[in-house]
């Protein structure tokens with residue numbers, strides 16, 4: 026190597042970490058060339074605009090001289106390409122006065138054959154004190170692929186520090202995914218619900234996809250399996266999309282609410298499963314296309330589906346839509362960066378997809394939690410409606426039966442007696458006949474309002490049906506219960522109902538019976554029979570009065 030070939034060099038002492046750029050130079054050849062063929066050709070200075078090459082099958086050469094200006098210290102450095110999916114990375118290097126040596130790195134060999142124990146193809150060398158090392162790098166892919174010329178140069182200590190930091194971040198990522206998997210499994214077991222298992226499958230395949238892309242799966246999971254490192258990605262990614270669809274179908278009940286979309290997703294799942302089979306039988310191109318189609322279908326289908334479900338009133342679908350939108354954005358940016366020249370970020374932007382994926386996984390858990398809460402709210406609402414009279418919004422017989430048990434327990438504790446009063450509107454049929462059913466309804470609502478105003482926290486107030494109402498009063502003695510009953514009766518008769526310009530006067534009759542006292546504890550049925558007897562007496566004597574049950 027002559028000084029003209031390497032007019033400038035990189036000082037290793039100043040290196041720390043940098044991306045390889047001018048004074049480094051580059052050369053592109055259409056076919057795979059050997060060093061002797063390119064050595065005498067003109068290399069161009071490598072600048073930012075020469076980094077991204079889209080999809081390409083050419084051969085790329087990089088050249089740099091690394092100089093150790095220290096007269097006494099040897100200096101160690103490391104270089105590696107930014108992608109863990111570079112097929113062939115050949116390093117030619119020579120220290121001052123030494124002949125060229127060659128190290129051919131490829132991801133078609135077991136992981137342990139790599140000279141540097143790193144998830145990406147890396148090369149490490151020590152430049153002796155006062156010498157320099159001339160380096161030629163050849164990058165090429167066996168099949169056309171996304172090409173970036175980003176090569177990282179490190180002082181070895183900085184590199185090792187960085188790898189520790191990087192491992193910590195990866196550990197954090199996989200730790201979160203594993204935690205989510207555990208949570209989802211616990212829910213799947215506790216709730217016996219498949220949706221949580223599908224969510225688990227989604228998390229596992231998503232985590233595995235990133236373990237594959239980062240090269241960590243090769244380094245730690247299957248260091249001897251060249252097949253899984255090179256071919257596993259499509260299989261795992263297709264599995265990821267299949268489980269994402271399965272989860273989405275279960276989560277949004279697509280079979281019920283979006284039958285056509287459900288059919289489409291099921292068909293796509295079958296096609297993807299078929300693509301996985303093809304992959305095992307060695308097909309590459311078709312499966313690659315299918316994996317891309319799968320990728321594209323998740324990008325569009327899932328956020329759109331979530332949005333539609335949300336618009337249809339499925340509240341918890343908003344988190345689902347947001348989750349997939351974030352994921353899709355990350356993926357679009359990464360794809361645009363890796364396969365086009367729109368962004369100049371090379372492979373580094375994949376990290377945005379990974380972060381997007383992590384946020385997505387967390388949001389999907391939020392969506393699952395919100396769905397559980399929505400279901401619980403529905404359940405409570407259903408119970409409330411089942412216990413409620415729709416006209417007056419008072420409780421009904423069913424509520425009275427439930428609440429009687431609560432009242433009975435309180436009585437057992439406090440010994441404060443409980444009285445049952447039954448109330449029945451007087452001549453209601455005549456009012457209905459005179460003013461119409463709607464007017465009658467207003468009167469029933471008016472009476473409900475009066476009852477509500479007398480109903481304390483510990484009392485129970487219901488509409489038994491028709492123009493009959495009942496109340497359980499927990500008061501110290503019968504005269505207090507009677508006083509309350511009389512107040513209700515008087516207030517109701519003193520406040521006519523206004524309907525279409527008419528002030529409709531009305532009265533009611535009340536029957537009162539002790540239900541739970543220290544001397545006698547009746548069942549609800551028994552108490553109702555007795556209160557009804559008293560009510561009958563009130564009706565048959567004068568109406569508009571309260572009668573107390575007399576044994």
Ligand SMILES: Nc1nc2c(ncn2[C@@H]2O[C@H](COP(=O)(O)OP(=O)(O)OP(=O)(O)O)[C@@H](O)[C@H]2O)c(=O)[nH]1
Pocket residue numbers: 416449450451452453454455457461462463464465466469490491492564
């Ligand atoms: N508007 C309205 N009327 C109702 C409703 N439920 C029952 N009724 C009416 O309430 C009336 C009850 O009539 P009756 O059982 O003869 O009693 P009454 O006319 O009040 O006579 P007494 O109870 O003997 O004073 C019937 O005409 C029913 O149609 C309702 O939800 N709305």
